[in-house]
Amino acid sequence: MTADPVQVEHPLLTAVAPLLARVGGELVDPGALAADDVPLVWEGQTVAGVRFGGAVETAAEPAGDLAGLLAALAAELGAPLADLPRPQKQRAVRLLEERGAFAYRRSAETVAEALGVSRFTVYNYLNRERS
Template identity: 70%
Template sequence: MTADPVAGRDRVDPAHPLLVAVAPLLDRVGAELVAPERITPSDVPLVWEGETVAGVRLPDPPGETPSEAVGDLGRLLADLATELGAPLRDLPRPQKQRAVRLLEERGAFTYRKSAETVAEALNVSRFTVYNYLNRNRG
């Protein structure tokens, strides 16, 4: 069980009773804990007495992209991750900007709800994807 290393922001307390209780399950399924501020729509929030203490990020099945990314857009995202040599969510910001530029060149933003899907794959907000697109066009 690991937490996203986000310097100065990682608020996951591995000694929290809920996290101690689910640790064996997370290890068994290969999931990881993420700090509450890093939770994405595909993560499962863990709430204890009304407070989100962490999120669970489940691994993608081998050879598949995030569940929201289906069909041709999913293939574009998977191919781009292979081309760039890392999961899209793990890329530094300049590489994420490059990824958006490449996706636009390849027609990724012609698909319905593509900005949301790309945002999830990059682990950024939809607003950030639009900013990257505007930067590329301007």
């Protein structure tokens, strides 16, 4: 982490630390924010930024976005997607569909792998939600 040690004790940074650890984000000093970083603003003041590693988004390689959606959903649900019980996996597929995850090429295979189920099961979950 590159943030000033005083800022590390800020309540906002303390609150987001577990989330950043789960999704692979890194805190950066406000003065070191890059264009792709997410500023963390508290009472009108930028106290830090979040920098995410991983795939760079390009038109030819949208899988970074899908990976981000999967990581964010796992953090939101509080467990690795493969460890969820079946009803939660069905909910995860519904949420992923709402968030546009299935617009990506080979997304069903990627989602199936993340959930620890077959591609056929993902399609069944999708069809169940649509009917």
